[in-house]
Amino acid sequence: MATAGTILHADLDAFYASVEQLLDPSLRGQPIAVGAGVVLAASYEARAFGIRGGMSGRQARELCPQLIFVGGHFKDYQRLGDAAIGVLGDFTPLVERISIDEAFADVAGCTHLFGTPAEIAAAIRRRVRTELGLPISVGVARTKHLAKIASQVAKPDGLVVVDPARELEFLHQLPVELMWGVGPVTKARLAAIGVSTIGQLAKLPGWSLERLLGPAAGQKLSELAWNRDPRQLKPHRRARSAGAQSAIGRKPAAERVIRPTLLHLADRVATRLRAKSRPGRTITVRVRFADLSSVTRSTTLDVPISATMILAELAEELVRTILADHPDEKIISLLAISVSHLEEHWDLELELPFGLDDQARRPGSKLGLARWAADCAIDKIRDRFGWDAIGYGSVALGFSRSVPDAFRKLAEKDL
DNA sequence: TCTGGGGTCCTAGGACCC
């Protein structure tokens, strides 16, 4: 008998929608969508009508007129997501959390305590159901990729254990889009050469896959199709970038729109960087125009930064270069800031000299010292009284934000 | 009927160095 797989992939089903149905029993069995202008999550009853995440509210209503939109209980999402992943942690410390509602676990070291991987998976599902009231699907296999696919196959509210002796049999019958890394574009490219299942993909010669998808993607997909997945669990992965964006509808590409929006975005990003002492060297901005096409500009500094005003000013310069390069674009629909090349550990006071250099470079700007002191003061006030107690006019933005800040926080990775 | 927000990784070209 082959060695049993010990990798679990656990994934809460239709997570936000399930939480809403848990909190309000009258919503159970109903097609519901979390969100308003856009569908952030849809219950399985809603999915039966073809409703998917990311869909506009109007489009969703057309597909399902009786669809119920519900507001977000963000605190409960965070609490219940943490609690569910915490159940995995009761079995093994080897847990890699992927998002608020999804994680891998390796139970190789705890089977003598809790039974076979399949028994552990069943116990996890039972506990999440009885203690939290939520459905969770689990896949069990020898590799991360196969465990992840197994949990997708198990949905909704199921358990799939892949027998190591029948891995390829299981894998090769499935459609290519279940593979990690195959999205709409790759699926279409494969379909164009008559490939729709993982088995068909596996039989392609390596060179043809690499020619179709590029060397890295081609090789990776080939490995995954033969279930040669070398990835290990990484319990504590550090983030490589941090960013924020805001869809602003259709607004003129004018300073009165751009400046306050960038200041708000810079405030969100820089505060997170300072909280974890992880300033970054590369600043990237993105501008999306009226037709939804977008352009990015980035700059890499010699010294990492995390000061709100410095980030905001650098971002504004980059946005100005974009607009100068696209003089015909008068309307913008989204602005984004991202900071990468993050330092591992950094004494934030070392940032001070950069502020002063910056001052010398641009005479009109405020003194670096004053900015640093202002950031410190704001961070402290927020620590005591909460985010909205003070800030760079985030509440004074002249237009409503499409998504509440509380929801954004759910998607943020730990820095 | 134009689609929210936070991320990761890859590619291709160019600059620069040895």
Place this chain on the structure above:
DNA sequence: TCTGGGGTCCTAGGACCC
């Protein structure tokens, strides 16, 4: 002076994931 090759970093864009 011309030519070649390898390595690293940066930039812009794109595909994909949750």
